[in-house]
Amino acid sequence: MKQEFSSGSILHDRYKVERVIGQGGYGSILLAEDLRLSGRFCAVKQVSYDPNYTSTMLEDARDQFMREATVLARLDHPNLPKVSDFFSIDDNDFLVMDYIPGDDLRAVIAKAEANKQFLNEADVIDWAMQIGDALSYLHSQNPAILHRDIKPSNIKVTPAGVVKLVDFGLVKLLAPGEVTITIMQGQGTALYSPLEQYGGDSNMMDGRADIYAFGSTLYHLLTNTPPVNVRDRFLDPSNLVPPREINPAISPRVEDAILWAMELHPNERPRNVKTFLKALTGESTSSLRHLAGKVNFREYQGLDRTEMILLYIAGGLTFFSLLLTLIRNI
Incomplete structure (x- = not known):
């Protein structure tokens, strides 16, 4: 089930939510401040899953998320935002990447x-x-x-x-x-x-x-x-x-x-x-x-x-x- 996070919420003891900057059927993108690196802002993609998934499908989807997030974190290209972290909170997974202004x-x-x-x-x-x-x-x-x-x-x-x-x-x-x-x-x-x-x-x-x-x-x-x-x-x-x-x-x-x-x-x-x-x-x-x-x-x-x-x-x-x-x- 998709969780809602209001402004000021702290995710993973590190990311302070400023506001929602993107919204989709099974997820949101949150603008958050990195509390460990003062002044750094991140785009945090919140991923939730189809409530109709069976337990096996949900487990497979979350395993796949972790595999893909690990690969994305290794990417390094000047025209791609850098993925710096990923974590889970209850039934939601999160991908942290550079916030791109403009x-x-x-x-x-x-x-x-x-x-x-x-x-x-x-x-x-x-x-x-x-x-x-x-x-x-x-x-x-x-x-x-x-x-x-x-x-x-x-x-x-x-x-x-x-x-x-x-x-x-x-x-x-x-x-x-x-x-x-x-x-x-x-x-x-x-x-x-x-x-x-x-x-x-x-x-x-x-x-x-x-x-x-x-x-x-x-x-x-x-x-x-x-x-x-x-x-x-x-x-x-x-x-x-x-x-x-x-x-x-x-x-x-x-x-x-x-x-x-x-x-x-x-x-x-x-x-x-x-x-x-x-x-x-x-x-x-x-x-x-x-x-x-x-x-x-x-x-x-x-x-x-x-x-x-x-x-x-x-x-x-x-x-x-x-x-x-x-x-x-x-």
Whole structure:
């Protein structure tokens, strides 16, 4: 059961609650002062669990929280908030990380809209390079870490101009063969989530799910227009208006890269974040797509005919599974 903590409450004999700064179905984010380090403020994520969980499910979820929190505490990247502590109080678990001052990019978009302006493409690309570096770092961990909820409100710009990818609320470790339970239950934010994220099947997800959300976020930043829900796009692809039709100041190169990242099928997206950043900043999307195809072909040259047939069947079944996921969620 979720506990409420009022201003002045002391957590773990160390963190004095100032106020609630974020709220979700199964948790909150609290701004707290670290009483051991005077003047240091932290964001404390409170995690509670679905009351319908069986005792076994709850035990598994809490064990998974501890495993994931341990991994997150080892991360060290300039564009990620540092996780410094984690603990439990009764049936609630807590994750302590740096508090990041500044506006989130949702607020930045709102200001641009209010002034009837678009954000400068050069500024957005600078932010994208920082976000992309953080994502590449997460995806390169062993096991790989997916963020799963990239969106403007989860990206903050500090007063010094440094971008921070915040809220590890839906982070997932991609441990092979392991059914993972996310730190905060949920499927991400519908406007930015790819099709494969709706079904909750971690076996169908990899870093390309974050790339889709990353591209969708850049679409919103450059057009002041939220991206179309992926389910609506599948039913009618014309629902997604090309970015340059909304904001002609966007360069063709950047538009091509964003639309590539937002492809419906994960196999049609950039293979990794570094490839996507290349498309954003210089190399043509068509040449990178062609190169990716060549790389894939060379990887498969060592396979015999039976293995190739099985590979094609697996690819078809994956796409069919994505379609069933869509139908279940309409």
